[in-house]
């Protein structure tokens with residue numbers, strides 16, 4: 001090995017879901033929204049003045065921060081925006097998880113958390129979900145370097161009631177608690193109101209799922225002004241211009257259109273509930289998902305076999321070959337027509 005190689009930061013990277021470039025496929029593998037972004041987003045992109053691309057974007061992201069703050073009734077100083085919630089979460093890990101005591105998160109959860117922790121050399125400890133894939137709140141009592149979990153959890157889709165989240169925060173007043181609400185708009189109750197009560201809470205959300213903007217990369221954190229200032233200090237020490245000109249302009253349009261957001265989110269929820277009924281009829285079981293995906297296992301046929309069979313039909317779902325969940329498929333909610341096609345195929349295959 002050459003000597004420079006001993007100085008390389010060696011990491012096992014996160015593996016994102018496939019983005020196949022097929023013309024005709026049903027893509028249910030990365031929890032994207034099947035509906036287009038709000039009409040205002042499409043209009044703003046068409047009218048975007050490309051001359052503005054000569055200039056650096058405005059580094060504080062004021063227009064977007066203000067629009068998000070206004071939407072939630074917060075002060076702008078309580079909002080931080082980044083390049084998807086992945087970027088926001090990575091900044092949060094960098095800013096707040098510097099203790100020698102391990103950070104805690106569930107064993108089955110968003111598989112980026114351990115990747116960031118390893119890369120940033122943050123010690124961590126995982127807390128096993130119970131046999132029904134529920135987070136056990138008592139597991140989060142005790143000394144730690146910070147707590148992070150999604151609500152609803154991923155890839156299970158299972159929601160924790162707000163009272164239990166508050167209980168976890170109350171038991172962790174000396175560290176930062178991060179609630180990753182990537183999927184909260186599909187039926188959950190947000191922990192956002194608790195940021196006024198707890199100065200150690202950060203709530204992270206994204207435009208990627210409920211606002212149909214995964215390709216634009218916009219995520220945000222909300223919390224106490226002091227926490228937001230600390231994240232901004234780290235951001236400016238890393239990359240001042242995280243958000244590009246189009247993301248800032250189109251993000252404002254996306255958050256403004258409450259009616260379109262409500263309509264599309266209700267459509268996804270209705271399709272999810274229909275899909276749950278159909279999957280049950282076919283012999284699948286799953287936790288009661290409150291997200292835009294269902295994490296299901298079949299009584300007879302292995303998840304791996306179903307994953308391969310679906311792929312041959314150009315129906316993409318997500319499969320994790322990981323302990324405890326290797327017999328589950330994570331199926332994102334598409335349009336009603338896409339889900340009908342999925343169910344039709346499964347019905348035939350499982351006969």
Ligand code: PMP
Pocket residue numbers: 083084085086087110150154180182205206207208214218219
């Ligand atoms: N948190 C969770 C739980 C997720 O599933 C995802 C999507 N992969 C993210 C955060 C990141 O989403 P984005 O960066 O697109 O906002």
